Amino acid sequence: GARLVILNRDPTEMDDTADLVINDEIGATLRQVVPLD
Structure with a gap:
């Protein structure tokens, strides 16, 4: 099954x-996971 x-x-x-x-x-959380350069 899908995860939420x-x-x-x-x-x-x-x-x-x-x-x-x-x-x-x-924003702060995603910057730790996805590079936004």
Whole structure:
């Protein structure tokens, strides 16, 4: 089955159903994973 990842600054109603939840700023988080040069 599919996996659900939630990347959002604030908690959401769907957090309990997600496989991974990251509560942080999207820009700061993605810069650590994806090079934006």
